[in-house]
Amino acid sequence: MGKRVLRPGGRELTRRMLEQLDIQPRDAVVEFAPGLGVTARMTLSRNPASYTAIERDEAAAAQVRSYLTGPNQRCHLGNAERTGLDDQSATVVYGEAMLTMQGAEQKRKIVAEAFRLLKPGGRYGIHELGFTPDDLPRDIQEDISREMSRNIHVGARPLALREWRELLTGAGFQIQAEAVVPMHLLEPRRLIRDEGWLSALRFVFNVLRRPQARKRVLSMRRMFRKHYRHLTAVSFVAVRP
Ligand SMILES: C[S@@+](CC[C@H](N)C(=O)[O-])C[C@H]1O[C@@H](n2cnc3c(N)ncnc32)[C@H](O)[C@@H]1O
Known part of the structure; x- marks a missing residue:
């Protein structure tokens, strides 16, 4: 539909994650799942010594x-x-926006892979969807995950913020920074801020033109609004000791 920024905290949280990662010309950077390359371009503008992306979708990789x-x-x-x-x-x-969609075992493997790739002192950044508060009952978490997976047609398994921290520390990382912003993925203000006026208009136009898409987008927004209090976008930067 022309929406390019698909991560939960939008460009704002991406910017904060990148600030914390503090990429310099001496850095060897690996990006997992760059998707359409929005963050890739921000990273490349910092002129790292090298940039390697791992993407499993052929069209996105191209x-x-x-x-x-x-x-x-x-x-x-x-x-x-x-x-x-x-x-x-x-x-x-x-x-x-790539760990949230994986099961528990895959999440663990991906975080372990990040750890293996990093030199001691290396930094790992993630930007995902979290449940809040930490003690949100398990059955509510499961209901929201199920509804989200049905709605967006991909498995969605956010973790409570405490569980994200445990995933990182369990792999051997030390957490250096954490930031949260509200989950506003399909709200007009976020849309314009993330995509710019012209692309936001194009997105709205594309959606309006297709009744099926319109139904899906509105139902996604309804879902995010309904669970607003229990969902948050979160980024962490962790260090391999
Ligand atoms: C929701 S998008 C996130 C894209 C981008 N990081 C962003 O925030 O806009 C998911 C992307 O992750 C890729 N992806 C998901 N799991 C992956 C994995 N295990 N390895 C490589 N790419 C993966 C998909 O192919 C897709 O392009």
């Missing part, structure tokens, strides 16, 4: 490749669970 220049910028078709990259070959790893 789009990311169109932004790359020179031999030190690559996008491989592959799975973040097993990237095939060398141990301790990166100083920064990050991935947005």
